[in-house]
Every structure is written in C-alpha cells, then in structure tokens.
Amino acid sequence: MRQFASFVRKEFCHILRDKRTLLILLVMPVIQIILFGFAISTDIRNIKIAILDSSQDNVTSYLIRQFEANKYFSVEKLVTSQREIDELFRQNKIDMVVVFENNFSRNIVHDGKASVQLIADGSNPNTATMAVNYASSIFMDYQLKIAQNMNGAASVSQFAAESTTSDIGGTTSVAAVTSSGTVTIIPTVKMLYNPQMKAAYNFVPGVMGLILMLICTMMTSIAIVREKEHGTMEVLLVSPVKPLSIIISKTIPYLVISFINLITIILLAVFVLGVPVSGSMSWLLAISTLFIFVSLSMGMLISTLVKTQAAAMLTSGLVMMMPGMLLSGLMFPVENMPWILQFVSIFVPARWYISAVKTIMIEGSGIAFAAKEVYILLAMAAVFITASLKRFKNRLE
Amino acid sequence: MINRDNIVIRTDQLTKSFGDFTAVDHISFSVEKGEIFGFLGANGAGKTTAMRMLCGLSKPTSGEGFVAGYNIRTQARQIRKNIGYMSQKFSLYEDLKVWENIRLFGGIYGLKEDAIREKTEVLLDKLGMTQQRERLVKTLPLGWKQKLAFSVAIFHEPKIVFLDEPTGGVDPTARREFWEMIYDTADKGITVFVTTHYMDEAEYCDRVSIMVDGRIDALDTPRRLKQTFKAESMDSVFTALAETSTRQSE
Structure with missing residues (x-):
C-alpha cells in the first residue's frame, strides 16, 4: 500500500509539474463548451x-x-x-x-x-x-x-x-x-432551426464525451508510453511493484482530472448555457464514471500496442477522437448515416455515452431508457480491460 | 576458487528461445557475493536477454537459474525485492526533483518515510549533491544523473545490483568516479553484475564472462583470460572471441 501511495504521489507530481498541459486539460472543457454553445451555434443573429x-x-x-x-x-x-x-x-x-x-x-x-x-x-x-x-x-x-x-x-x-x-x-x-x-x-417553408439556442442542448453531451475521451484515452496512453520511452518502465518492472498497480496508479490522476472536468462541464451547461440536468444527477455521474473506465481501459490497451508517445497520440487520435467526433452523433446524427458508417459507429463508445447522457440529462428520462447504452458500455469496459491486462502480462513474459 | 556458500547468482543450462532463434544457449555460471562480474558480449550476443531472465522480467525456455537464493522461474517477486537495476538510460524521472526521485524509489521498495528521509540526507551528502536536492533531474549534468541513478538502484541495499551499460555517453573522468562507486558498493558486500562494451572497464572487473552467439565462450579473471588468449588487453581477447561469431549483429 505504501508502494502504491508513493506511485500515485509521483503521478500527481508529473502532472502538476507540467503546468501547461494541466492548464490545457482544465481549461479546454470550458473553452469547448463556450465554443460549441455560442460560437458554433446554429442560430444566426444580427x-x-x-x-x-x-x-x-x-x-x-x-x-x-x-x-x-x-x-x-x-x-x-x-x-x-x-x-x-x-x-x-x-x-x-x-x-x-x-x-x-x-x-x-x-x-x-x-x-x-x-x-x-x-x-x-x-x-x-x-x-x-x-x-x-x-x-x-x-x-x-x-x-x-x-x-x-x-x-x-x-x-x-x-x-x-x-x-x-x-x-x-x-x-x-x-x-x-x-x-x-x-x-x-x-x-411552404418550415422552421429548420430552433431559434431559442436549443442547439446547445445537443452539444453538451457531445463535449462531455469528447473531453473525457481525450483525457482518459489519449493522456493515459501517452503517460504510460512515456515511461517506456524514457526507460523508467523497465526499472519499475524490475522492482517489487506489481505491474497492475503501476498501471492503476497511472490512471488515478487522470481519473481525478476527468471528474473535475465533468463537474465543470455540468456546471457550465447549467449556469451558462442554461441546459438543465433534467434527469437523475447520480445516474448521470454513474454513467460518466462507466464511460471514464471504458476510455481509461482503451488508453491502457493503446499503450500496450505502441512504443512511442507520438504513436500513442496518433493511435488514440485516429481510433478514438476522429470516430468519437464524427460517428458518435456529436456532429451528424447517426440515423442519417449510410448503413456502413452506422455499423462502424456501434463500436464507438462515445456514441453510446452521448446517447445515454442525452436520455438522462436532456430528456430527463429514467435509467431504464438508457439501459441498452449502459449494457453496451459495460461490455466494452470488460473487453478493453481484459484485453489490455492480457497484453500487458504477455509483454512481461 | 568459488566459495559455494557465498554464491548469489547461479545458472544451470539456462536457455531462452524465440521460435527457432536461441537467444541464450545453455549458459551456466555462478557469481559470488561482493564480486564485480563483467558480462560482456557483442550486440545481439544475448546478454540483455540473459540479464532480463535473471531480473525476473523474462521466463527461461529451459534450464534453471537462482538469484539471491530464489528461483527465477517461480520466485520473481522475491528476486525483485533483493536486486537493484540501472539501465543505460539512467532511468530517473526527469521532471521530478532529486529528492523526489530518491523518495519514490525508497517507497517502491517499501522503506518507511522516516528511514527514507534519513538515508536521503546521508546519500546526498556522500554524493556532494546536498545543494542540488531541489533541482529537477533533467537540469543535472549527465555524470551526476548517472551517479544518482546508481545510488537510487542500491538505495534499498539489495544483494545484487544489475547495471546495463551504465557508463554509456559519460566522459572518462565521470566513468572513473563511477567505477570508484562500484568498488565501494562491492566492498559493502553488494554483488555488481555489469554489462559494458568499454574493454578498459572489463579490466576493472573481478571476473568477466564473454558471450558469443548466446553461449558463454570465456569466463575468468581478466588476467587469466589474457594469458589464455595470449593477448595484451581485454580488447584483443574480446575481438578474438567476437570473430568466431556466426550470428549477424543487430
């Protein structure tokens, strides 16, 4: 336990010392919410x-x-x-x-x-x-x-x-x-857009998904791969620390940052954009936690597959961010996509998360209406965690 | 010559294959407590693979190995508690301060906070780095990083310390100082298992093994190796052996 504590402390040191990255991580959701909420609004004024x-x-x-x-x-x-x-x-x-x-x-x-x-x-x-x-x-x-x-x-x-x-x-x-x-x-012409800025409603769950993915997947995979690149991972593996606790301790600071961001986004949505949390707050947090685990395990998996930080960034960018933005329903509705893309979007965790958040937070429906999404995310978490642990162990043999 | 009771590393026909390729080919040797054991070999001769097996990072295909009295197959965790390791990258956290690095590695090996604090002061004093305790490691000169990395590797007073090409890229003065630290360590009874490609450093070792194509082709004191091969220096001994290699170097 003492070992684990010194590890977690070290990870926080890494993050706190890299002020620029920390600032980006904490300010980014604020900027994104404001950008999506106001600038990229589909309403036209003046x-x-x-x-x-x-x-x-x-x-x-x-x-x-x-x-x-x-x-x-x-x-x-x-x-x-x-x-x-x-x-x-x-x-x-x-x-x-x-x-x-x-x-x-x-x-x-x-x-x-x-x-x-x-x-x-x-x-x-x-x-x-x-x-x-x-x-x-x-x-x-x-x-x-x-x-x-x-x-x-x-x-x-x-x-x-x-x-x-x-x-x-x-x-x-x-x-x-x-x-x-x-x-x-x-x-003869219908009102195509909602004049009351309701566009922001759709962006909030999307931004939540995007930010959590960015931090949990990209940052975690980069942080783990960085140790490989610097040769410090070897030293850790030779030490009596269990590999699993090395990995878990690496994810904890990002878990904390994710929660800070989650709260920031929800507060901004409620008080700045006027998007209410219509449904259960605890279910919203529970689903977000689940999604955070999916993203973290995805980051772990990526870190076992690549050797360099650049590769980690590219892989998480290509595997998570691009489909996360384009196929999750954040930008284009999934129902309007050609069937092949709809099929691909099934494997995009963000799609299910965004959909669940819309159901709970925006529509205010009960958890029963998001059950499908929750089950899919649970399955994804199980698959990714198993796969990354397996890969991690194999690499040691 | 070897005192059986004092053996800290022993391998018996230790082998590691990757498919058809035998990286380490039935090697058997013993290392005594407090010895400085040079582990030499050209790139691709299999010394890293052998070392990884001894550290419990890689499982042998066949053969046996014991480190600090524990079986490398089944007791990797106990082995890890009893060894220190330093790689050629010096393996410190560049964005942590000097004392934070020391505290981290102390913590990893389960030392108590008080003990760590006390030992840190002693260590910094000995290294003459008391002034540098608050500095980030990345701002230190290479020679200091190397000394610090070595000190951190033996901070928990292991039975054996494995050094993987520890003097790479360091100037001759720093290398000499580093070898003085190695001698001090060996005097304290810590076994030093070191790989190097500087042949003058091989002369400093108590005994040297030279790997060629996964086998240990020579193992003795530098003096006797030179006699056997009728060579002037360890460099000539090494060259003579390396020429017998049939394996493509990486």
Whole structure:
C-alpha cells in the first residue's frame, strides 16, 4: 500500500509539474463548451437588412417596426431605389432586402393580398435561408393577428401578404391565400432551426464525451508510453511493484482530472448555457464514471500496442477522437448515416455515452431508457480491460 | 576458487528461445557475493536477454537459474525485492526533483518515510549533491544523473545490483568516479553484475564472462583470460572471441 501511495504521489507530481498541459486539460472543457454553445451555434443573429418601402403606408410602417424590434434582424438602411440595393449587396453591407410593393396597404384592403419581395444574399445559403425564414415568420405573425381580429370584428378588411424571395435567395417562403371571409395561411417553408439556442442542448453531451475521451484515452496512453520511452518502465518492472498497480496508479490522476472536468462541464451547461440536468444527477455521474473506465481501459490497451508517445497520440487520435467526433452523433446524427458508417459507429463508445447522457440529462428520462447504452458500455469496459491486462502480462513474459 | 556458500547468482543450462532463434544457449555460471562480474558480449550476443531472465522480467525456455537464493522461474517477486537495476538510460524521472526521485524509489521498495528521509540526507551528502536536492533531474549534468541513478538502484541495499551499460555517453573522468562507486558498493558486500562494451572497464572487473552467439565462450579473471588468449588487453581477447561469431549483429 505504501508502494502504491508513493506511485500515485509521483503521478500527481508529473502532472502538476507540467503546468501547461494541466492548464490545457482544465481549461479546454470550458473553452469547448463556450465554443460549441455560442460560437458554433446554429442560430444566426444580427442579420443585416435594408428595406425598400415604395408604399410608405401604415401597414408597411407597422411591419418595418416588427423587423426593427426582432432580435434576429438589424435594419441597416431604408432605401429608395433598386440601384441602392445593388450597391449595398455589392459592398456586402446587407444580407437581405425587404421590398414592399406600391400601394401595399390598399392592395390588402381591396384585393385581400399584397406582395413583398425578400432578396437574400445566396452566396451564404445558410444565412439566406434563415433570413428568409425569420422574415416569413414576421409576415405570418401579422396575418395571424389580422385573422384573429377579423373573427372578432368584421370591420377589419381581409387581407393577406404574399411574399416571395428573389432569384438570388432561391426559396419561396410563404404563400398566403385568401378566400372570401376567411384567411388561410399555408407556410411552404418550415422552421429548420430552433431559434431559442436549443442547439446547445445537443452539444453538451457531445463535449462531455469528447473531453473525457481525450483525457482518459489519449493522456493515459501517452503517460504510460512515456515511461517506456524514457526507460523508467523497465526499472519499475524490475522492482517489487506489481505491474497492475503501476498501471492503476497511472490512471488515478487522470481519473481525478476527468471528474473535475465533468463537474465543470455540468456546471457550465447549467449556469451558462442554461441546459438543465433534467434527469437523475447520480445516474448521470454513474454513467460518466462507466464511460471514464471504458476510455481509461482503451488508453491502457493503446499503450500496450505502441512504443512511442507520438504513436500513442496518433493511435488514440485516429481510433478514438476522429470516430468519437464524427460517428458518435456529436456532429451528424447517426440515423442519417449510410448503413456502413452506422455499423462502424456501434463500436464507438462515445456514441453510446452521448446517447445515454442525452436520455438522462436532456430528456430527463429514467435509467431504464438508457439501459441498452449502459449494457453496451459495460461490455466494452470488460473487453478493453481484459484485453489490455492480457497484453500487458504477455509483454512481461 | 568459488566459495559455494557465498554464491548469489547461479545458472544451470539456462536457455531462452524465440521460435527457432536461441537467444541464450545453455549458459551456466555462478557469481559470488561482493564480486564485480563483467558480462560482456557483442550486440545481439544475448546478454540483455540473459540479464532480463535473471531480473525476473523474462521466463527461461529451459534450464534453471537462482538469484539471491530464489528461483527465477517461480520466485520473481522475491528476486525483485533483493536486486537493484540501472539501465543505460539512467532511468530517473526527469521532471521530478532529486529528492523526489530518491523518495519514490525508497517507497517502491517499501522503506518507511522516516528511514527514507534519513538515508536521503546521508546519500546526498556522500554524493556532494546536498545543494542540488531541489533541482529537477533533467537540469543535472549527465555524470551526476548517472551517479544518482546508481545510488537510487542500491538505495534499498539489495544483494545484487544489475547495471546495463551504465557508463554509456559519460566522459572518462565521470566513468572513473563511477567505477570508484562500484568498488565501494562491492566492498559493502553488494554483488555488481555489469554489462559494458568499454574493454578498459572489463579490466576493472573481478571476473568477466564473454558471450558469443548466446553461449558463454570465456569466463575468468581478466588476467587469466589474457594469458589464455595470449593477448595484451581485454580488447584483443574480446575481438578474438567476437570473430568466431556466426550470428549477424543487430
């Protein structure tokens, strides 16, 4: 036991002395959470628009106020001619232009329909689509409001706004059809993204999986291989210390760091991103611990297979990180992958962990709904631990 | 010449094969307590493999071996408690301080904290490194690292210390100082089992064995080996034997 204690102390010394690596390990989850949560958010804010209002009546000015009040738009300029629009687009000053036709209000009152044109900068298709969608929703809100008023008070004229996007934007957004007495609204474009930043919900379990994998697998395998490279492993093996306790003591500091990171991520998720832990906290921690063991044993296995730190890094990078990011469902949904990749993803531990965390933490479901994931992770832990111990013993013979 | 009661290493037809390749071919020899035993051989002659078997790192294919009275097949753990080991890489933790390295190895061999602290002071004083106790090992000159590594290897007062090419890359002055440490150690009754490829160092050993193609082709005191081979120096003895090798050197 005394031997084991001096070992663990030594391992902590290694890590604490390498301040830069320690800092990276502790700060990385914070940066990743913030990056994924805010920067790589799929929402688009501050879409810069210009408005060409040829009608200048009370309906258009109402609609312009709606645009100005909307958090996704920032109205840069009110323009008066097509030439000005071209100029603004060319200078890249705006993402979209809203063009109201002449006699907008009168057309609504008389014909029950009026048209508005949305011209978006198609060179950035993502922003263009979003801009058109957000704009359409403003028109739809207006139509809905009128429709409600109409039901209550017949004095309000029936109308609809018909909006079309220009050939640059390339999407038809909303078509509104009126028939006498009622207003029917048929939206032809769905809201593809959640405007309430809910994207962060999906990233939190992914980042948890990624960080734990990085620390447990990559750092552990590097730490063990480093001893081989420096020749210190030999000295340890000649000593009376059991090989198993050498390995276990190497993993303990990383276990501690993993837990610190886990707590950091959960705290950040709850208090900064506003992602609540809807399910059981203890099950979340239990599943994370299980995943940490899977990753640690994977790191041990890698360390028995390679001879140099560089190889350890590459192997854990290729075997764990790449599939962990691409096939785990963190970036692309597994269900949308071709069957061959879906098959490969079965062997990616992160896929099951992320899925289990989503179930427990985000959906708030009971552990029964994540049972499959737990069993798979348990099996993986058993396989990896057995394999790495076997490899480790063989190497000694 | 050899006192049977004093034998600390004994092998009998010790053999290690990897498939068709016999790395160590039926070697038999004995080493006495307090002896400085030189274990020589060209690269690939099998000395590392033999040494690994004696340290309990590798199981023999056939034959027997006893180190410090324990069977290398079945009692590897007891053997490890009784031996020290130092490799050519000096095997210290570069990112630990001098005293932390000493404490670690003391702890590995189960010494108590108090004993470690006491012995550390004595050791640092003897090495003239008291000023350096807080320094990271990576900042030490090579000669000091080597001395420290050796001191750490015998910190737990083993019966035998195995030195695998301990003087590689060290300047002649440091090598001489190092051999003085080896003599001191042997005087204390610790057996020194050393591999080297410096033939002048072979002259410092009490007895020398020379391995060729997995066999021990010569084993005697340096003086008598030179007589037998009618050679001026150990270098000539070694060259004469190495030429008989049929095995490709690595």
